[in-house]
Amino acid sequence: MNPTNHQLRLAARPSGLPEPSDWELTSEPVPQPHANQILVEVSHVSIDPAMRGWMNDLPSYIAPVQLGDVMRAGAIGRVIASEHPGFAVGEHVFGLFGVQEFAISDGSGVTKVDPSIAPLPTYLGALGWTGLTAYFGLLEVARLGAGETVVVSGAAGAVGSVAGQIAKIKGCHAIGIAGGAAKCRWIVEELGFDAAVDYKAENVRAALRERAPDRVDVFFDNVGGDVLDAVLTRLARGARIVICGGISQYNARQARGPANYLALIAARASMTGMLVFDYADRYAEATAELAGWLREGRLVSREYVVEGGVSAFPEALLKLFTGENIGKLVLTVP
Amino acid sequence: MNPTNHQLRLAARPSGLPEPSDWELTSEPVPQPHANQILVEVSHVSIDPAMRGWMNDLPSYIAPVQLGDVMRAGAIGRVIASEHPGFAVGEHVFGLFGVQEFAISDGSGVTKVDPSIAPLPTYLGALGWTGLTAYFGLLEVARLGAGETVVVSGAAGAVGSVAGQIAKIKGCHAIGIAGGAAKCRWIVEELGFDAAVDYKAENVRAALRERAPDRVDVFFDNVGGDVLDAVLTRLARGARIVICGGISQYNARQARGPANYLALIAARASMTGMLVFDYADRYAEATAELAGWLREGRLVSREYVVEGGVSAFPEALLKLFTGENIGKLVLTVP
Numbered sequence A, B: 001m002n003p004t005n006h007q008l009r010l011a012a013r014p015s016g017l018p019e020p021s022d023w024e025l026t027s028e029p030v031p032q033p034h035a036n037q038i039l040v041e042v043s044h045v046s047i048d049p050a051m052r053g054w055m056n057d058l059p060s061y062i063a064p065v066q067l068g069d070v071m072r073a074g075a076i077g078r079v080i081a082s083e084h085p086g087f088a089v090g091e092h093v094f095g096l097f098g099v100q101e102f103a104i105s106d107g108s109g110v111t112k113v114d115p116s117i118a119p120l121p122t123y124l125g126a127l128g129w130t131g132l133t134a135y136f137g138l139l140e141v142a143r144l145g146a147g148e149t150v151v152v153s154g155a156a157g158a159v160g161s162v163a164g165q166i167a168k169i170k171g172c173h174a175i176g177i178a179g180g181a182a183k184c185r186w187i188v189e190e191l192g193f194d195a196a197v198d199y200k201a202e203n204v205r206a207a208l209r210e211r212a213p214d215r216v217d218v219f220f221d222n223v224g225g226d227v228l229d230a231v232l233t234r235l236a237r238g239a240r241i242v243i244c245g246g247i248s249q250y251n252a253r254q255a256r257g258p259a260n261y262l263a264l265i266a267a268r269a270s271m272t273g274m275l276v277f278d279y280a281d282r283y284a285e286a287t288a289e290l291a292g293w294l295r296e297g298r299l300v301s302r303e304y305v306v307e308g309g310v311s312a313f314p315e316a317l318l319k320l321f322t323g324e325n326i327g328k329l330v331l332t333v334p
Helices: A050-054 A129-141 A158-169 A181-189 A204-211 A225-232 A263-267 A276-295 A310-322 B050-054 B129-141 B158-169 B181-190 B204-211 B225-232 B263-267 B276-295 B310-322
Strands: A004-010 A023-029 A038-046 A075-082 A092-095 A102-105 A111-113 A149-153 A173-178 A195-198 A216-221 A235-243 A270-273 A303-306 A328-332 B004-010 B023-029 B038-046 B075-082 B092-095 B102-105 B111-113 B149-153 B173-178 B195-198 B216-221 B235-243 B270-273 B303-306 B328-332
Touching: A004 A310, A023 A310, A038 A092, A050 A310, A075 A102, A092 A102, A129 A158, A129 A216, A129 A235, A129 A276, A149 A158, A149 A225, A158 A173, A158 A216, A158 A276, A173 A181, A173 A204, A181 A195, A195 A204, A204 A225, A216 A225, A225 A235, A235 A263, A263 B270, A270 B263, A303 A310, A310 A328, B004 B310, B023 B310, B038 B092, B050 B310, B075 B102, B129 B158, B129 B216, B129 B235, B129 B276, B149 B158, B149 B225, B158 B173, B158 B216, B158 B276, B173 B181, B173 B204, B181 B195, B195 B204, B204 B225, B216 B225, B225 B235, B235 B263, B303 B310, B310 B328
Parallel strands: A149 A173, A149 A216, A173 A195, A216 A235, A235 A270, A303 A328, B149 B173, B149 B216, B173 B195, B216 B235, B235 B270, B303 B328
Antiparallel strands: A004 A023, A038 A075, A038 A102, A038 A328, A075 A092, A092 A111, A270 B270, B004 B023, B038 B075, B038 B102, B038 B328, B075 B092, B092 B111
């Protein structure tokens, strides 16, 4: 067994985009599990926009990562030692193991994953929180109905790419907003979105007027900023906006709200914030349905895998904000 | 019969606060009703923040007032000639009669009002769209529950003052945000709000931390801007924000959205726009309940009556934006 556990810790609170000096790479001996604990060897770390929020010292739905702590992260790993009756050595598991090579866990919040059903990284993508967020956001928060027009921002990203595909599976007209021709081509040609809007090359408002002439019934927003403001001008009556994220604002020193929010009145529309954790008691049922769609080829999960281990995390995280990744950003840990 | 009908027409589209030059006072002979029409002598004109929106040439829930048209306004009047089988001379009616002394109507959207139940101006206040907006906003959009903490902005205004009182009637803890000591005193001492926040003298966020320690379950917002941003930082989990209006933004040349809107995620909260017109089929039932509360003394309707007839409308409208009125702003037409 590797005697050393390399870890990435939060060293300073960033203002704006995280910088190398906000992180510290440390190492310590690999710990051994006590009674009712497991030792997990981490293989894949999930890199999510929400992480940027966890780095701020602000009250939110989850406590901030403290300075000096191992950076919080969802991750996949293999149980390599177990003193826990519920987990056996060799099993693959998902949990909040953090950006490190080995993690001790008491099993809370840890779920088993089956590499015979899908490759391990997919359990951070379509079969993980990513896919579940899209699933519950559209089906529970937005209460999607067949035939509706659904717009998704960050449509080539982890959650957005699944959301658009679920909209199609549910018989909706799906339009994705993404940055750049490659992403727009991918979501239409590979994922089956009906149309794409390239926010870097097009006027989003004008493009939606053309591609969603009957206006927007559901907007699944991962982006905020100008994109949200543009969609607000094109709402159908009774539209539902799911606020899943606002990546355009996460590094802003001066956050900006949607100037067109009063359009909610004319459209009798709603804007609702969501967190996937509220649906934990239904993860199994939803994952089974998502896995079925994957098996049938109706749902594509794409992961953008970065190699290099925990020391590569700081640079990998920035890819989310430069929009480099297509699909779910995953860091492998050797 | 007065042979002349004085009318106020929209002459130009304002940018920012409406100016005297945006209006034109005209007169024409009082028309006579044709078959299935009534002639109404207007006595009270409703002055509402929403009017500012009707003056913009922008698509919304209702067509803009066209340049040269009589300004749209809800009003109370008396039928003085009738060729309509549903209306008799002498009856008092409410309808979109406009800012003029006499109006012809085919009866559509016209409801009868009973001055033996409440004074005529009250039919523009607690027993009119004002009261109905507060009623349906809290009970239908927010789905208010007993024991919840309800915050109302524009709390000394027409809709806000009724909303806070309905919250109290429904067993909630009601906190009003208003500008100035007189308004704050009035809503607590006369209307029975549990507490007030004077946004002109206090830090709203700090005041809410103190006066709503269990956070805010329902926010009925008439104001937007800094007030909305402050309340967004104090949401309880599952909070519902009713977007009834945003008077702080109506004259802004550069509208501003709620920079803290991402707080909706952490709180799993919603922000929903509403228009009272969607509940037209339930006006009668709601008005009966509101009238019952008035009769029992549990609900106070206060009107701020400005005299001077249609020529006084332009200046009276501005009182809404300077915050001069307490209660429902009404213009009498002699």
